[in-house]
Amino acid sequence: MKLVSILNEELIFTNINGVSRSGIYADMLKKAQAVLGSQMDIDRIVSGMLEREDTLQIPYEGCAMPHLRAPEFDDLYIIIGVLPKPVHFKECDVSPCNLVVMSLISQDTSDLYLKSLSAMVRYLSQPGNLEKLSGVKSAAEFLEVLREANVTVRSNLVAEDVMVTGKCVLHEGDTLSTALDCFSRGDSSTIPVLDANDRLVGELEAMDILKSFIPEYIFRMENLDFLTSFEPFNRIFQEENQHVVRDYMRAPSLTVHPETPLIQFTVKMVKNEVRTCFVIDADNKYIGEIMVKYIVKKVLRG
Numbered sequence: 001m002k003l004v005s006i007l008n009e010e011l012i013f014t015n016i017n018g019v020s021r022s023g024i025y026a027d028m029l030k031k032a033q034a035v036l037g038s039q040m041d042i043d044r045i046v047s048g049m050l051e052r053e054d055t056l057q058i059p060y061e062g063c064a065m066p067h068l069r070a071p072e073f074d075d076l077y078i079i080i081g082v083l084p085k086p087v088h089f090k091e092c093d094v095s096p097c098n099l100v101v102m103s104l105i106s107q108d109t110s111d112l113y114l115k116s117l118s119a120m121v122r123y124l125s126q127p128g129n130l131e132k133l134s135g136v137k138s139a140a141e142f143l144e145v146l147r148e149a150n151v152t153v154r155s156n157l158v159a160e161d162v163m164v165t166g167k168c169v170l171h172e173g174d175t176l177s178t179a180l181d182c183f184s185r186g187d188s189s190t191i192p193v194l195d196a197n198d199r200l201v202g203e204l205e206a207m208d209i210l211k212s213f214i215p216e217y218i219f220r221m222e223n224l225d226f227l228t229s230f231e232p233f234n235r236i237f238q239e240e241n242q243h244v245v246r247d248y249m250r251a252p253s254l255t256v257h258p259e260t261p262l263i264q265f266t267v268k269m270v271k272n273e274v275r276t277c278f279v280i281d282a283d284n285k286y287i288g289e290i291m292v293k294y295i296v297k298k299v300l301r302g
Contacts, residue, residue: 098134
């Protein structure tokens with residue numbers, strides 16, 4: 001299915017007014033209300049969108065994607081706003097926004113919304129595409145840009161739609177010091193380990209590092225209330241440059257390919273209590289990773 005078949009040309013606006021997030025959202029909703037011929041509680045919808053954005057703190061990078069699920073919506077309405085000049089929406093944003101893709105989601109259209117959003121995100125992630133869309137002068141031109149690019153909505157959400165790229169990675173010969181720095185900078189307790197050709201060969205758990213420096217007899221004790229020694233941590237400080245990742249890593253708990261359906265890897269992660277799932281290509285090269293919280297963030301709260 002083509003993305004253009006889901007979009008309504010009459011809900012694509014290139015004459016948006018407003019200099020603030022709330023003002024822009026309200027103007028888009030007013031214009032959409034006139035097209036749809038239905039009454040909306042615009043203030044409540046805008047307030048709901050702002051509350052979600054402020055709670056989730058998802059940074060925008062050139063394109064804002066506000067959305068709201070509500071029982072009064074009878075379908076999925078994707079409203080496009082091309083801004084006359086860039087506007088900085090939130091403090092956490094990477095860059096000002098030139099484009100707004102707003103979604104009003106009914107109770108039965110969450111699946112279509114997520115698949116449509118993923119198609120748009122994939123398109124916008126390619127260099128130059130945001131500039132193409134934000135530079136159009138009409139709704140027809142907006143659709144033509146997407147039509148020429150052959151932007152397709154997949155039949156299923158897949159790993160590529162949920163994974164995160166650009167996270168910290170380690171190599172087999174890296175020291176524990178490098179690994180600890182990596183854990184400190186990121187938010188993951190599991191880091192992929194690659195060989196010299198960037199093939200995934202293992203994973204490193206922060207817990208495994210800590211466990212290796214605690215004497216085995218302590219784990220056999222029933223009462224740990226008396227423990228006060230800082231000795232295990234001193235050992236890490238003293239030896240972190242003497243040990244390498246290869247000696248502490250384990251085999252990857254779960255790997256999937258970019259086209260693996262959402263439900264398949266979600267069930268495997270839950271069933272096997274996997275914290276982090278790694279996405280690899282046909283040559284076993286690391287592409288990205290999926291944590292349970294990414295599923296919650298991108299699917300249940302996307």
